[in-house]
Amino acid sequence: EKTLRELADENDVTIGAGVPARSFRQYPDDPTLAQTLKREFNAITTANALKMGPLRPERKVYDFDDADAIVNFGVENDMTVRGHTLLWHKQTPEWFLAWDYTDDQLEAFVRDHIHTVAGRYHDKVDVWDVVNEAVADDGSMRETMWYEAMGEAYLDKAFEWANDVAPNADLYYNDYEIASDNDKADAVYDLLQRLLDRGVPIDGVGIQMHSLPSYQHSREGPEAVGANIRRFKDLGLDVQVTEMDVAYGPDEEFDDRLEHQAQYYRDVLEACLDNGCDTLITWGVHDAGTWLQNRYDVTSDPLLFDENFNPKPAYDAIRDLLESR
Ligand code: G3I
Numbered sequence: 552e553k554t555l556r557e558l559a560d561e562n563d564v565t566i567g568a569g570v571p572a573r574s575f576r577q578y579p580d581d582p583t584l585a586q587t588l589k590r591e592f593n594a595i596t597t598a599n600a601l602k603m604g605p606l607r608p609e610r611k612v613y614d615f616d617d618a619d620a621i622v623n624f625g626v627e628n629d630m631t632v633r634g635h636t637l638l639w640h641k642q643t644p645e646w647f648l649a650w651d652y653t654d655d656q657l658e659a660f661v662r663d664h665i666h667t668v669a670g671r672y673h674d675k676v677d678v679w680d681v682v683n684e685a686v687a688d689d690g691s692m693r694e695t696m697w698y699e700a701m702g703e704a705y706l707d708k709a710f711e712w713a714n715d716v717a718p719n720a721d722l723y724y725n726d727y728e729i730a731s732d733n734d735k736a737d738a739v740y741d742l743l744q745r746l747l748d749r750g751v752p753i754d755g756v757g758i759q760m761h762s763l764p765s766y767q768h769s770r771e772g773p774e775a776v777g778a779n780i781r782r783f784k785d786l787g788l789d790v791q792v793t794e795m796d797v798a799y800g801p802d803e804e805f806d807d808r809l810e811h812q813a814q815y816y817r818d819v820l821e822a823c824l825d826n827g828c829d830t831l832i833t834w835g836v837h838d839a840g841t842w843l844q845n846r847y848d849v850t851s852d853p854l855l856f857d858e859n860f861n862p863k864p865a866y867d868a869i870r871d872l873l874e875s876r
Pocket of ligand 1: 571573598599641642683727759794842
């Protein structure tokens, strides 16, 4: 029987996983993670290691160890490498939050950050999430430190700075709850349209697809997801599903929950493939490594493999879909 990766390769589809540095560092103590990754996936994303917080323990000190480990693993195993993320308002370093900068200083700092990080990996990272989550839930521009200092032009600049040093990488805008017809998705659509009108070097949009009960628009039906992918495609952008996981509320512990989860993964992958999107990344490999562990409000088994790396119904569902195409 063919693996998920073999079927993905045959179909020119990219199936990947976000990998947290901590679990990855246990390799080779825990070779199962590495084996599963290279056997089943043809793409890998740095889930935390390239964020500013983990990467920059001090103002002038970068710690690339974790990021290098994940990126190099991807390169060595012939996987598409996604870098996440150059600019986000969360997971910034403590010293950064305490720094009393001027607008000009912040702009120079961000330019330097992007040049340093995207430049280092210019021949290794294939796809960058350049800017993450710039739009607030109500559809207004999120008032981040980047926005306060530079206005909306911070996005133009971030993409241009990434393009300066990584001209061959695909440059993405990435956000959550934008897979359906809602105010935020509309606002992101308008933002991307403005970026394109201004000639910003953006290649694609990443739809995170965390399917959680607390997110209002997180479990849209396949028609809505497909239609939304299509309208982004019609802007002239590539579309990828970048951080998928499927969790349920404590009151949703119904018997066939894992079957329901499997069906949803399959539906989303099908909506993606039918509408010109060729990539689905899950936000982790196995349930023990999900960011949703130890939370009271959601089930903690949102991924394709269980805590012992056994494939789940969700794995079979997307495998079967690829086999049938
Ligand atoms: O590594 C430190 C550890 O040294 C420390 O002892 C511990 C104490 O809290 O924290 C550890 O860092 C945590 C880190 O995950 C690694 O596990 C941070 O506290 C925690 O905040 C961080 O959470 C991450 C979250 O982004 C931050 O908002 C999740 O792992 C990560 O999966 C999640 O990913 C985001 C995407 O980047 C963007 N889209 C949404 C997605 C889910 O929130």
